Amino acid sequence: MRHALLRTLLPLALASSALAQGDVDYVLNVPIEDLGTLHLASGVITPPIAPQGVGALATPGEIYNNSCLPYAAAPCGIVFTNGVTAGQTRIDDGRLPSRTSPAPAAGVMDSYRVTSFQIGYCTTEDDPSIGGPGARIAILFWENYDGCINMATAGAPTRTINLALPGTLTTGTNRCITVAINLVGGFEFSLKADADGSYQGTAADDKFGWGFQPTAITAGKTVSIIRAGAPAGTNACLVGDGTFYQNPGATVAGSGLDNDNTYWLQSAATTGTCFAGATTQANCAAQPGAVYGGYYLRLTADLDDCNANGRPDFDDIAGLFSTDTNANGIPDECDPPPAPVSFCTAGTSTNGCNATITSTGVARVSATSGFTLNVANVEGQKQGLIFYSATGRQGVAWGTGSSFLCVKAPTQRLPSQASGGSLGACDGSFSADWLAFMASTPTAIGNPLVTGRTFQAQAWYRDPPAPKTTNLSDGLEFILAP
Numbered sequence: 358m359r360h361a362l363l364r365t366l367l368p369l370a371l372a373s374s375a376l377a378q379g380d381v382d383y384v385l386n387v388p389i390e391d392l393g394t395l396h397l398a399s400g401v402i403t404p405p406i407a408p409q410g411v412g413a414l415a416t417p418g419e420i421y422n423n424s425c426l427p428y429a430a431a432p433c434g435i436v437f438t439n440g441v442t443a444g445q446t447r448i449d450d451g452r453l454p455s456r457t458s459p460a461p462a463a464g465v466m467d468s469y470r471v472t473s474f475q476i477g478y479c480t481t482e483d484d485p486s487i488g489g490p491g492a493r494i495a496i497l498f499w500e501n502y503d504g505c506i507n508m509a510t511a512g513a514p515t516r517t518i519n520l521a522l523p524g525t526l527t528t529g530t531n532r533c534i535t536v537a538i539n540l541v542g543g544f545e546f547s548l549k550a551d552a553d554g555s556y557q558g559t560a561a562d563d564k565f566g567w568g569f570q571p572t573a574i575t576a577g578k579t580v581s582i583i584r585a586g587a588p589a590g591t592n593a594c595l596v597g598d599g600t601f602y603q604n605p606g607a608t609v610a611g612s613g614l615d616n617d618n619t620y621w622l623q624s625a626a627t628t629g630t631c632f633a634g635a636t637t638q639a640n641c642a643a644q645p646g647a648v649y650g651g652y653y654l655r656l657t658a659d660l661d662d663c664n665a666n667g668r669p670d671f672d673d674i675a676g677l678f679s680t681d682t683n684a685n686g687i688p689d690e691c692d693p694p695p696a697p698v699s700f701c702t703a704g705t706s707t708n709g710c711n712a713t714i715t716s717t718g719v720a721r722v723s724a725t726s727g728f729t730l731n732v733a734n735v736e737g738q739k740q741g742l743i744f745y746s747a748t749g750r751q752g753v754a755w756g757t758g759s760s761f762l763c764v765k766a767p768t769q770r771l772p773s774q775a776s777g778g779s780l781g782a783c784d785g786s787f788s789a790d791w792l793a794f795m796a797s798t799p800t801a802i803g804n805p806l807v808t809g810r811t812f813q814a815q816a817w818y819r820d821p822p823a824p825k826t827t828n829l830s831d832g833l834e835f836i837l838a839p
Contacts, residue, residue: 446508447582449567457556469658474537497568498546694837732816742816743791748767774787810836
Protein backbone atom coordinates (compact mmCIF):
# COMPACT_ATOMS: atom_id res chain seq x y z
CA MET A 358 0.00 0.00 0.00
CA ARG A 359 1.08 3.59 -0.57
CA HIS A 360 2.00 6.04 2.13
CA ALA A 361 -0.95 8.39 2.48
CA LEU A 362 1.25 11.51 2.38
CA LEU A 363 3.16 10.74 -0.81
CA ARG A 364 1.09 10.71 -3.98
CA THR A 365 2.70 11.33 -7.36
CA LEU A 366 5.30 9.00 -8.82
CA LEU A 367 8.37 10.83 -10.17
CA PRO A 368 11.89 9.66 -11.07
CA LEU A 369 14.73 9.77 -8.59
CA ALA A 370 16.09 13.30 -8.31
CA LEU A 371 19.66 14.06 -7.31
CA ALA A 372 20.20 17.80 -6.69
CA SER A 373 23.22 19.97 -5.93
CA SER A 374 21.56 21.07 -2.71
CA ALA A 375 21.41 17.44 -1.63
CA LEU A 376 25.01 16.82 -2.61
CA ALA A 377 26.07 19.74 -0.44
CA GLN A 378 24.86 17.78 2.58
CA GLY A 379 27.20 14.91 1.79
CA ASP A 380 26.26 11.57 0.21
CA VAL A 381 22.49 12.21 0.15
CA ASP A 382 20.01 11.51 -2.63
CA TYR A 383 16.37 12.46 -2.22
CA VAL A 384 13.09 11.33 -3.70
CA LEU A 385 10.25 13.79 -4.31
CA ASN A 386 6.59 12.82 -3.94
CA VAL A 387 7.24 9.14 -4.49
CA PRO A 388 4.77 6.72 -2.92
CA ILE A 389 6.47 4.33 -0.53
CA GLU A 390 4.68 1.04 -0.88
CA ASP A 391 4.21 -1.16 2.16
CA LEU A 392 4.63 -4.42 0.31
CA GLY A 393 3.72 -6.61 3.27
CA THR A 394 5.77 -9.58 4.45
CA LEU A 395 8.17 -11.86 2.62
CA HIS A 396 8.18 -15.25 4.34
CA LEU A 397 11.65 -16.68 3.83
CA ALA A 398 10.56 -20.23 4.58
CA SER A 399 8.05 -20.26 1.70
CA GLY A 400 9.17 -17.37 -0.53
CA VAL A 401 5.60 -16.05 -0.46
CA ILE A 402 4.78 -12.36 0.02
CA THR A 403 1.60 -11.67 1.96
CA PRO A 404 -0.06 -8.24 1.90
CA PRO A 405 0.16 -5.89 4.87
CA ILE A 406 -2.39 -6.17 7.63
CA ALA A 407 -4.52 -3.08 8.25
CA PRO A 408 -3.78 -0.36 9.16
CA GLN A 409 -1.77 0.05 5.98
CA GLY A 410 1.22 2.15 5.03
CA VAL A 411 4.61 3.01 6.47
CA GLY A 412 4.61 2.24 10.19
CA ALA A 413 2.08 -0.60 9.84
CA LEU A 414 4.34 -3.34 11.21
CA ALA A 415 3.15 -3.05 14.80
CA THR A 416 3.80 -5.78 17.34
CA PRO A 417 4.40 -5.97 21.10
CA GLY A 418 7.61 -7.87 20.27
CA GLU A 419 9.19 -5.00 18.38
CA ILE A 420 12.65 -4.36 19.83
CA TYR A 421 13.90 -1.61 17.50
CA ASN A 422 12.03 0.99 15.44
CA ASN A 423 13.88 3.46 13.26
CA SER A 424 11.13 4.27 10.76
CA CYS A 425 10.71 8.03 11.23
CA LEU A 426 10.58 9.86 7.85
CA PRO A 427 10.56 13.45 9.12
CA TYR A 428 10.19 15.20 5.75
CA ALA A 429 7.75 12.82 4.10
CA ALA A 430 4.79 14.79 5.41
CA ALA A 431 3.42 17.88 3.70
CA PRO A 432 4.58 20.43 2.76
CA CYS A 433 7.91 18.75 1.93
CA GLY A 434 6.99 15.32 0.55
CA ILE A 435 10.65 14.32 0.53
CA VAL A 436 12.20 10.98 1.41
CA PHE A 437 15.98 11.05 1.67
CA THR A 438 17.91 8.04 0.41
CA ASN A 439 21.48 6.90 -0.17
CA GLY A 440 22.54 5.15 -3.35
CA VAL A 441 24.52 1.91 -3.05
CA THR A 442 26.54 0.30 -5.79
CA ALA A 443 27.56 -3.33 -6.11
CA GLY A 444 30.47 -3.98 -3.77
CA GLN A 445 29.44 -1.25 -1.33
CA THR A 446 27.77 -1.66 2.06
CA ARG A 447 25.82 0.94 4.03
CA ILE A 448 26.01 0.37 7.82
CA ASP A 449 23.94 1.95 10.57
CA ASP A 450 23.84 1.32 14.31
CA GLY A 451 21.44 1.30 17.25
CA ARG A 452 20.87 -0.31 20.62
CA LEU A 453 18.72 -3.17 21.94
CA PRO A 454 18.06 -2.64 25.67
CA SER A 455 19.02 -5.33 28.18
CA ARG A 456 17.50 -5.85 31.62
CA THR A 457 20.19 -3.56 33.05
CA SER A 458 19.36 -0.77 30.60
CA PRO A 459 18.08 2.32 32.43
CA ALA A 460 14.48 3.55 32.17
CA PRO A 461 12.65 4.47 30.07
CA ALA A 462 14.43 2.04 27.73
CA ALA A 463 14.24 -0.83 30.19
CA GLY A 464 14.71 -4.17 28.46
CA VAL A 465 13.06 -7.45 29.36
CA MET A 466 15.75 -9.74 27.90
CA ASP A 467 19.53 -9.91 27.76
CA SER A 468 19.36 -11.64 24.39
CA TYR A 469 16.75 -11.34 21.65
CA ARG A 470 15.79 -14.00 19.11
CA VAL A 471 14.97 -11.97 16.00
CA THR A 472 11.94 -13.33 14.16
CA SER A 473 11.38 -10.58 11.56
CA PHE A 474 12.72 -7.26 10.37
CA GLN A 475 11.50 -4.53 8.03
CA ILE A 476 13.67 -2.47 5.67
CA GLY A 477 13.07 0.33 3.18
CA TYR A 478 14.69 0.67 -0.22
CA CYS A 479 14.24 2.16 -3.70
CA THR A 480 15.26 0.58 -6.99
CA THR A 481 15.03 0.85 -10.77
CA GLU A 482 15.85 -2.84 -11.14
CA ASP A 483 13.03 -4.49 -13.10
CA ASP A 484 10.79 -6.80 -11.12
CA PRO A 485 10.91 -10.52 -12.04
CA SER A 486 7.29 -10.24 -13.17
CA ILE A 487 8.43 -8.02 -16.08
CA GLY A 488 11.59 -9.97 -16.81
CA GLY A 489 14.09 -8.42 -14.43
CA PRO A 490 16.07 -9.88 -11.53
CA GLY A 491 14.56 -7.66 -8.85
CA ALA A 492 16.65 -6.13 -6.09
CA ARG A 493 19.36 -8.52 -4.91
CA ILE A 494 20.39 -7.44 -1.44
CA ALA A 495 22.23 -8.92 1.54
CA ILE A 496 21.27 -7.69 5.01
CA LEU A 497 24.05 -8.03 7.60
CA PHE A 498 23.77 -7.86 11.38
CA TRP A 499 26.54 -7.37 13.94
CA GLU A 500 25.74 -8.13 17.56
CA ASN A 501 28.49 -5.79 18.73
CA TYR A 502 29.26 -2.79 16.51
CA ASP A 503 31.13 0.27 17.71
CA GLY A 504 29.49 2.71 15.27
CA CYS A 505 30.80 4.13 12.00
CA ILE A 506 33.71 1.72 11.72
CA ASN A 507 35.27 -0.30 8.93
CA MET A 508 33.84 -3.75 8.24
CA ALA A 509 37.35 -5.19 8.50
CA THR A 510 37.51 -3.85 12.05
CA ALA A 511 33.95 -4.86 12.88
CA GLY A 512 34.69 -8.46 11.98
CA ALA A 513 32.41 -11.10 10.52
CA PRO A 514 28.68 -10.33 10.82
CA THR A 515 26.67 -12.25 13.38
CA ARG A 516 24.18 -13.07 10.63
CA THR A 517 23.93 -12.42 6.88
CA ILE A 518 20.62 -12.87 5.05
CA ASN A 519 20.55 -12.84 1.25
CA LEU A 520 17.34 -11.58 -0.28
CA ALA A 521 15.77 -11.42 -3.73
CA LEU A 522 13.30 -8.56 -3.40
CA PRO A 523 10.74 -6.98 -5.74
CA GLY A 524 11.87 -4.36 -8.26
CA THR A 525 10.10 -1.69 -10.29
CA LEU A 526 6.98 -2.61 -12.24
CA THR A 527 7.62 0.12 -14.81
CA THR A 528 11.00 0.04 -16.53
CA GLY A 529 13.00 3.18 -15.86
CA THR A 530 10.90 4.27 -12.91
CA ASN A 531 12.19 4.32 -9.35
CA ARG A 532 10.05 2.28 -6.99
CA CYS A 533 10.32 2.74 -3.21
CA ILE A 534 9.26 -0.09 -0.92
CA THR A 535 9.12 -1.14 2.70
CA VAL A 536 8.97 -4.90 3.23
CA ALA A 537 9.02 -7.08 6.32
CA ILE A 538 11.11 -10.25 6.24
CA ASN A 539 9.59 -13.10 8.27
CA LEU A 540 12.39 -15.36 9.54
CA VAL A 541 10.18 -17.93 11.26
CA GLY A 542 10.89 -21.42 9.99
CA GLY A 543 14.58 -21.81 10.64
CA PHE A 544 15.98 -18.38 9.67
CA GLU A 545 15.74 -16.77 13.11
CA PHE A 546 18.89 -15.58 14.85
CA SER A 547 19.83 -14.12 18.23
CA LEU A 548 21.47 -10.83 19.17
CA LYS A 549 22.67 -10.06 22.67
CA ALA A 550 21.09 -6.93 24.13
CA ASP A 551 23.46 -4.01 24.69
CA ALA A 552 26.00 -5.89 22.53
CA ASP A 553 27.11 -8.28 25.27
CA GLY A 554 24.03 -8.78 27.44
CA SER A 555 24.48 -5.91 29.87
CA TYR A 556 24.38 -2.12 29.72
CA GLN A 557 27.74 -0.33 29.99
CA GLY A 558 26.65 3.21 29.15
CA THR A 559 29.05 3.80 26.27
CA ALA A 560 28.21 3.56 22.57
CA ALA A 561 31.25 1.43 21.79
CA ASP A 562 30.14 -1.18 24.33
CA ASP A 563 26.36 -1.25 23.83
CA LYS A 564 25.46 -1.03 20.14
CA PHE A 565 24.51 -3.43 17.38
CA GLY A 566 25.06 -2.72 13.69
CA TRP A 567 23.33 -3.65 10.47
CA GLY A 568 24.33 -3.39 6.86
CA PHE A 569 22.61 -3.05 3.45
CA GLN A 570 24.65 -4.58 0.63
CA PRO A 571 23.55 -5.07 -3.01
CA THR A 572 24.99 -8.37 -4.15
CA ALA A 573 24.51 -7.52 -7.84
CA ILE A 574 23.16 -4.57 -9.82
CA THR A 575 22.24 -4.57 -13.51
CA ALA A 576 24.14 -2.03 -15.61
CA GLY A 577 22.26 1.25 -15.73
CA LYS A 578 20.01 0.38 -12.76
CA THR A 579 20.06 1.78 -9.23
CA VAL A 580 19.47 0.59 -5.69
CA SER A 581 19.22 2.95 -2.73
CA ILE A 582 18.43 2.65 0.96
CA ILE A 583 15.84 4.83 2.68
CA ARG A 584 17.08 7.21 5.36
CA ALA A 585 15.14 7.36 8.61
CA GLY A 586 15.29 8.63 12.17
CA ALA A 587 15.44 12.09 13.65
CA PRO A 588 17.66 13.86 16.18
CA ALA A 589 16.32 13.85 19.71
CA GLY A 590 13.73 16.54 20.29
CA THR A 591 13.00 17.25 16.62
CA ASN A 592 10.35 16.31 14.07
CA ALA A 593 8.04 14.64 16.62
CA CYS A 594 9.54 11.15 16.29
CA LEU A 595 10.20 9.80 19.75
CA VAL A 596 13.23 7.67 20.48
CA GLY A 597 12.13 4.10 21.06
CA ASP A 598 8.51 4.71 20.02
CA GLY A 599 6.56 1.69 18.80
CA THR A 600 8.69 -0.83 20.71
CA PHE A 601 7.80 -3.21 23.53
CA TYR A 602 9.08 -0.71 26.09
CA GLN A 603 7.45 2.43 24.64
CA ASN A 604 3.97 2.38 23.07
CA PRO A 605 4.02 -1.38 22.37
CA GLY A 606 1.80 -2.38 19.48
CA ALA A 607 1.25 1.20 18.34
CA THR A 608 1.46 1.88 14.60
CA VAL A 609 3.82 4.79 15.05
CA ALA A 610 7.11 5.77 13.45
CA GLY A 611 9.98 6.01 15.89
CA SER A 612 13.63 6.89 16.04
CA GLY A 613 15.82 3.93 16.92
CA LEU A 614 17.27 3.79 20.42
CA ASP A 615 20.79 5.30 20.40
CA ASN A 616 20.81 5.55 16.62
CA ASP A 617 23.37 8.34 16.33
CA ASN A 618 23.58 10.89 13.53
CA THR A 619 26.18 8.97 11.51
CA TYR A 620 26.45 6.02 9.15
CA TRP A 621 29.26 4.17 7.42
CA LEU A 622 29.81 3.63 3.70
CA GLN A 623 32.06 0.64 3.07
CA SER A 624 33.38 1.31 -0.44
CA ALA A 625 35.98 -1.46 -0.65
CA ALA A 626 37.15 -4.45 1.38
CA THR A 627 39.12 -2.41 3.91
CA THR A 628 38.20 1.21 3.18
CA GLY A 629 35.17 3.37 3.80
CA THR A 630 33.86 6.72 4.97
CA CYS A 631 31.92 7.85 8.02
CA PHE A 632 29.16 10.32 7.13
CA ALA A 633 27.18 12.52 9.46
CA GLY A 634 23.68 13.82 8.89
CA ALA A 635 23.46 17.47 7.94
CA THR A 636 22.40 19.93 10.63
CA THR A 637 19.99 21.58 8.17
CA GLN A 638 18.39 20.70 4.86
CA ALA A 639 17.73 23.18 2.05
CA ASN A 640 15.40 21.04 -0.04
CA CYS A 641 12.27 22.18 1.77
CA ALA A 642 12.57 25.62 3.33
CA ALA A 643 9.08 25.31 4.83
CA GLN A 644 10.27 22.57 7.20
CA PRO A 645 13.81 23.30 8.39
CA GLY A 646 15.76 20.69 10.26
CA ALA A 647 18.46 18.08 10.00
CA VAL A 648 18.87 15.28 7.48
CA TYR A 649 19.50 12.47 9.93
CA GLY A 650 22.24 9.90 9.53
CA GLY A 651 20.30 6.68 9.96
CA TYR A 652 18.54 4.01 7.90
CA TYR A 653 15.05 2.51 7.95
CA LEU A 654 14.92 -0.64 10.11
CA ARG A 655 12.40 -2.31 12.38
CA LEU A 656 13.25 -5.45 14.35
CA THR A 657 10.83 -7.90 15.96
CA ALA A 658 11.81 -10.63 18.41
CA ASP A 659 10.42 -13.54 20.35
CA LEU A 660 10.03 -12.26 23.93
CA ASP A 661 9.13 -15.63 25.47
CA ASP A 662 11.27 -16.10 28.58
CA CYS A 663 9.23 -18.32 30.86
CA ASN A 664 12.00 -18.83 33.44
CA ALA A 665 12.95 -15.12 33.50
CA ASN A 666 16.66 -15.77 32.94
CA GLY A 667 17.02 -13.12 30.21
CA ARG A 668 17.36 -15.64 27.36
CA PRO A 669 14.67 -16.63 24.85
CA ASP A 670 13.13 -19.99 25.66
CA PHE A 671 14.24 -21.29 22.25
CA ASP A 672 17.86 -20.41 23.03
CA ASP A 673 17.60 -22.05 26.45
CA ILE A 674 16.62 -25.31 24.79
CA ALA A 675 18.96 -25.04 21.80
CA GLY A 676 21.89 -24.14 24.06
CA LEU A 677 21.11 -27.01 26.45
CA PHE A 678 20.52 -24.60 29.32
CA SER A 679 17.08 -26.23 29.65
CA THR A 680 15.61 -29.58 28.68
CA ASP A 681 12.46 -30.06 26.61
CA THR A 682 11.65 -33.72 27.03
CA ASN A 683 8.19 -33.47 25.46
CA ALA A 684 9.49 -31.38 22.50
CA ASN A 685 6.78 -28.73 22.84
CA GLY A 686 9.18 -25.78 22.62
CA ILE A 687 8.77 -24.89 26.31
CA PRO A 688 11.60 -25.50 28.79
CA ASP A 689 10.64 -28.32 31.09
CA GLU A 690 10.97 -26.12 34.17
CA CYS A 691 8.14 -23.95 32.80
CA ASP A 692 5.81 -26.71 31.67
CA PRO A 693 2.83 -27.21 33.94
CA PRO A 694 3.40 -30.55 35.67
CA PRO A 695 1.25 -33.47 34.55
CA ALA A 696 -1.73 -34.02 36.83
CA PRO A 697 -1.28 -36.79 39.39
CA VAL A 698 -2.54 -40.13 38.07
CA SER A 699 -4.52 -42.75 39.96
CA PHE A 700 -3.49 -46.36 39.41
CA CYS A 701 -3.90 -49.83 40.93
CA THR A 702 -7.04 -51.13 42.68
CA ALA A 703 -8.31 -50.18 46.11
CA GLY A 704 -9.16 -53.01 48.48
CA THR A 705 -12.71 -53.51 49.71
CA SER A 706 -12.88 -53.38 53.51
CA THR A 707 -15.02 -55.44 55.89
CA ASN A 708 -17.73 -52.77 55.72
CA GLY A 709 -17.49 -52.36 51.93
CA CYS A 710 -15.27 -49.27 51.89
CA ASN A 711 -12.92 -48.53 48.98
CA ALA A 712 -10.35 -45.99 50.16
CA THR A 713 -9.33 -43.54 47.43
CA ILE A 714 -6.21 -41.35 47.42
CA THR A 715 -6.12 -37.96 45.65
CA SER A 716 -4.14 -34.71 46.02
CA THR A 717 -4.52 -30.95 46.16
CA GLY A 718 -1.92 -28.36 45.21
CA VAL A 719 1.26 -28.87 43.17
CA ALA A 720 4.32 -30.84 44.22
CA ARG A 721 7.02 -28.22 43.63
CA VAL A 722 10.71 -28.52 44.35
CA SER A 723 10.76 -24.84 45.23
CA ALA A 724 8.02 -25.15 47.87
CA THR A 725 8.07 -26.44 51.45
CA SER A 726 4.32 -26.98 51.76
CA GLY A 727 1.14 -26.93 49.71
CA PHE A 728 0.93 -30.42 48.20
CA THR A 729 -1.52 -32.46 50.25
CA LEU A 730 -2.34 -36.16 49.91
CA ASN A 731 -5.97 -36.88 50.77
CA VAL A 732 -7.54 -40.30 51.40
CA ALA A 733 -11.33 -40.61 51.48
CA ASN A 734 -13.80 -43.51 51.96
CA VAL A 735 -11.73 -45.02 54.76
CA GLU A 736 -13.37 -47.17 57.43
CA GLY A 737 -14.36 -44.94 60.33
CA GLN A 738 -12.47 -44.97 63.61
CA LYS A 739 -9.41 -46.78 62.25
CA GLN A 740 -5.70 -46.11 62.60
CA GLY A 741 -3.67 -45.77 59.44
CA LEU A 742 -1.09 -43.82 57.51
CA ILE A 743 0.07 -42.71 54.06
CA PHE A 744 3.28 -44.11 52.62
CA TYR A 745 5.14 -43.50 49.39
CA SER A 746 7.92 -44.74 47.13
CA ALA A 747 10.24 -43.26 44.50
CA THR A 748 10.93 -46.53 42.70
CA GLY A 749 7.80 -47.13 40.66
CA ARG A 750 4.42 -48.84 40.45
CA GLN A 751 3.46 -52.44 41.09
CA GLY A 752 0.32 -54.48 41.80
CA VAL A 753 1.14 -57.24 44.29
CA ALA A 754 -1.76 -59.03 46.04
CA TRP A 755 -2.07 -58.09 49.72
CA GLY A 756 -2.62 -61.46 51.33
CA THR A 757 -5.81 -63.25 50.25
CA GLY A 758 -7.96 -60.15 50.34
CA SER A 759 -8.92 -57.73 47.57
CA SER A 760 -6.13 -55.19 48.22
CA PHE A 761 -2.94 -54.70 46.23
CA LEU A 762 0.38 -53.23 47.30
CA CYS A 763 0.69 -50.60 44.58
CA VAL A 764 4.13 -49.09 45.23
CA LYS A 765 7.54 -50.71 45.08
CA ALA A 766 9.97 -50.97 47.98
CA PRO A 767 11.68 -49.23 49.59
CA THR A 768 8.83 -47.19 50.98
CA GLN A 769 8.65 -44.24 53.36
CA ARG A 770 5.90 -43.91 55.98
CA LEU A 771 4.31 -40.62 56.97
CA PRO A 772 3.10 -40.25 60.60
CA SER A 773 0.15 -42.45 61.60
CA GLN A 774 -3.25 -40.87 62.20
CA ALA A 775 -6.83 -41.72 63.11
CA SER A 776 -9.43 -41.84 60.35
CA GLY A 777 -12.20 -40.26 62.39
CA GLY A 778 -15.75 -40.77 61.16
CA SER A 779 -18.16 -43.41 62.51
CA LEU A 780 -17.43 -47.01 63.35
CA GLY A 781 -18.75 -49.30 60.60
CA ALA A 782 -19.15 -46.43 58.11
CA CYS A 783 -16.95 -45.33 55.16
CA ASP A 784 -16.66 -41.71 56.31
CA GLY A 785 -13.11 -41.84 57.63
CA SER A 786 -10.20 -39.98 56.00
CA PHE A 787 -6.48 -39.28 56.17
CA SER A 788 -4.65 -36.16 55.06
CA ALA A 789 -0.97 -35.11 55.02
CA ASP A 790 1.02 -32.26 53.48
CA TRP A 791 3.68 -34.27 51.68
CA LEU A 792 5.89 -31.25 50.94
CA ALA A 793 5.84 -30.21 54.60
CA PHE A 794 6.85 -33.74 55.60
CA MET A 795 9.73 -33.72 53.08
CA ALA A 796 10.91 -30.30 54.29
CA SER A 797 10.95 -31.47 57.93
CA THR A 798 12.51 -34.88 57.22
CA PRO A 799 15.81 -34.43 55.34
CA THR A 800 16.56 -38.17 55.44
CA ALA A 801 13.22 -39.17 53.88
CA ILE A 802 13.27 -41.18 50.65
CA GLY A 803 13.40 -38.81 47.70
CA ASN A 804 15.28 -35.99 49.42
CA PRO A 805 16.68 -33.73 48.16
CA LEU A 806 13.83 -33.06 45.77
CA VAL A 807 14.67 -32.93 42.07
CA THR A 808 12.45 -31.54 39.30
CA GLY A 809 10.92 -34.28 37.20
CA ARG A 810 11.27 -37.10 39.73
CA THR A 811 8.26 -39.39 40.01
CA PHE A 812 6.69 -40.65 43.25
CA GLN A 813 3.94 -43.14 44.07
CA ALA A 814 1.75 -42.89 47.18
CA GLN A 815 -0.81 -45.17 48.89
CA ALA A 816 -2.73 -45.40 52.18
CA TRP A 817 -2.80 -48.28 54.72
CA TYR A 818 -5.30 -48.71 57.53
CA ARG A 819 -6.31 -51.33 60.09
CA ASP A 820 -9.27 -53.62 59.35
CA PRO A 821 -9.06 -56.55 61.87
CA PRO A 822 -11.58 -58.92 60.21
CA ALA A 823 -9.82 -58.60 56.81
CA PRO A 824 -7.00 -60.89 55.62
CA LYS A 825 -3.72 -59.57 57.07
CA THR A 826 -6.00 -57.45 59.39
CA THR A 827 -5.40 -54.39 57.18
CA ASN A 828 -6.53 -52.86 53.92
CA LEU A 829 -5.06 -50.51 51.30
CA SER A 830 -6.26 -47.67 49.10
CA ASP A 831 -5.52 -47.36 45.41
CA GLY A 832 -2.25 -45.65 44.32
CA LEU A 833 -1.44 -42.09 43.20
CA GLU A 834 1.57 -41.17 41.05
CA PHE A 835 2.87 -37.58 40.84
CA ILE A 836 5.81 -35.77 39.27
CA LEU A 837 7.78 -32.95 40.87
CA ALA A 838 7.51 -29.51 39.27
CA PRO A 839 10.21 -26.80 39.60
